[in-house]
Amino acid sequence: MLLRAAQAQTGPAQTFSPSYVRELARALAAKSFAPPDEKLPDALKDLNYDQYRSIRFAPEKALWRDEKLPFEVQFFHRGFFYKNRVDIFQVANRSVIPIPYRRDDFSFGEGLGQWPKADIGFAGFRIHAPMNRPDYHDEVCVFLGASYFRAIAKGQTYGLSARGLAIDTGEGKGEEFPVFKAFWLEKPVPNASSIVVHALLDSKSAAASYRFTIRPGQSTVFDVEMALYPRVDIEHAGLAPMTSMFFFGPNDRKDFDDFRPAVHDSDGLAIFNGRSEQLWRPLNNPHDLQVSSFADVNPGGFGLMQRERNFLAYQDLESNFEKRPSLWCEPIGNWGEGAVKLFEIPTKEEVHDNIVAFWQPKQPLIAKSEHIFTYRLHWGPDAPKPGALARFTRTGIGSRGDDSKLFVLELMGDELKAIDAKTVKGVVTAEKAEIKNIVTQPNPMTGGWRLSFQCSVKGQAAIELRAFLAQNEAPVSEVWTYRWTP
Known part of the structure; x- marks a missing residue:
């Protein structure tokens, strides 16, 4: 009124x-x-x-x-x-x-x-x-x-x-x-x-x-x-x-x-x-x-x-x-x-x-x-203050047989360009699932890095995943989180 x-x-x-x-x-x-x-x-x-x-x-x-x-x-x-x-x-x-x-x-x-x-x-x-x-x-x-x-x-x-x-x-x-x-x-x-x-x-x-x-x-x-x-x-x-x-x-x-x-x-x-x-x-x-x-x-x-x-x-x-x-x-x-x-x-x-x-x-x-x-x-186009940590730019997922999934994660960031590859490792954890074959490597085609791993999915209804790149135990990337479902 x-x-x-x-x-x-x-x-x-x-x-x-x-x-x-x-x-x-x-x-x-x-x-x-x-x-x-x-x-x-x-x-x-x-x-x-x-x-x-x-x-x-x-x-x-x-x-x-x-x-x-x-x-x-x-x-x-x-x-x-x-x-x-x-x-x-x-x-x-x-x-x-x-x-x-x-x-x-x-x-x-x-x-x-x-x-x-x-x-x-x-x-x-x-x-x-x-x-x-x-x-x-x-x-x-x-x-x-x-x-x-x-x-x-x-x-x-x-x-x-x-x-x-x-x-x-x-x-x-x-x-x-x-x-x-x-x-x-x-x-x-x-x-x-x-x-x-x-x-x-x-x-x-x-x-x-x-x-x-x-x-x-x-x-x-x-x-x-x-x-x-x-x-x-x-x-x-x-x-x-x-x-x-x-x-x-x-x-x-x-x-x-x-x-x-x-x-x-x-x-x-x-x-x-x-x-x-x-x-x-x-x-x-x-x-x-x-x-x-x-x-x-x-x-x-x-x-x-x-x-x-x-x-x-x-x-x-x-x-x-x-x-x-x-x-x-x-x-x-x-x-x-x-x-x-x-x-x-x-x-x-x-x-x-x-x-x-x-x-x-x-x-x-x-x-x-x-x-x-x-x-x-x-x-x-982006957040107003993206931050200095490397960022995940692509998440690719494919099958590795009936019981496993391959995750391929691409990262970009200025901090990664001058980093010693020998000092970098991928840290990956999963809730109630096995993680294996973690590979961290520079990607010369993008100028960034790639983090890949396999995760067992047999019998799982949902899996909570978490990953990041670390140098001398300190994170150099943001934290990637994901919920995989069949």
Whole structure:
């Protein structure tokens, strides 16, 4: 009702303050949850994919285009999967100005019926800025569907997504999907290098406010300030959730007859934990749901990464997987005890996002209280501070008879180029499985190193593996972790 009142106002504009959306979220959490408004005109209720795709926003009607500002905003129509009404406001000179839906701002494909020119709100929006060249506004990020958003950096194409909040992911009672129900877009000043977006989130279990400061560039950075107000105790909350796709790769090709060597938006989960370890967990498309938990205290960062940047690794002229962004979360402040959670969901089609990662606090988020989290999201080619240790760049797995698997791991790093090969060894351990034939050697074809070993798999349902390179017992590489499943 607060949002409807703001949109319907005919008197003086409301005054926007730094706590404006936070106060709305706090007030919203004190009330019973009201499901999102999905009411649509009959002509829009049952659109198929092609019909929805035919609805286009007119670029010349973009917000701020006529003012020649460094950022422009275009809007998404409601329909198809995107039935929830989203209210969007502009903030200019501290005044809150509703942005009304106007049917004439869109073009429509043939076969769509007519409906009244009432204000039906939007499904979401996208932000454009001159990222690749100064005379053209490129699409930088999109907020569309539930609490999903995604972004790209210079020279990249869209891949994985982020979310505002995950609740009960992987739990038997079913996942809860919070939604962004309103946004406030701060009007940028001329020559601005960033834009600020505020969002109001709502769900059955909680309400929350967000402040996104978005800076496009070689890496596109989101500074995120989140204030969460649970209606009930939340035991399984996912903070800074990321959603991606891993169909197959050199570590997991056994079920795929495809001309391409690999198909994925992300190839691994990277973690800089609070113990100063750097972990690398290659992704998998398992036969059964796999849930991995990396317990930690005050993590340094985590992210779903696309390390393989060579077109020849994919051979896909249309999808350009080598141009998909990595997404790195950098917590700001102390996040306490918890775990980075990884969910690998079986899929038989590449159109499905089957990978989820987030931070889960150890303690439940208590109802009727305020929980503040601040973090930075980096969308780009790599983590912002890759570190000095050598990194695993490829995981290959093949059979050695019926009872054994050969693992071939490739590493790259400046530290390895001048190292004495006689002083380096591979350290490999496995839970309840035999490891043999560990070989560590320079790879003259890549300028890096190769670590290979065999692992017995007979009768095993799952095997946890861990490996790294060491010199004089000290690690010279990050730690490779992997869960092998049949």
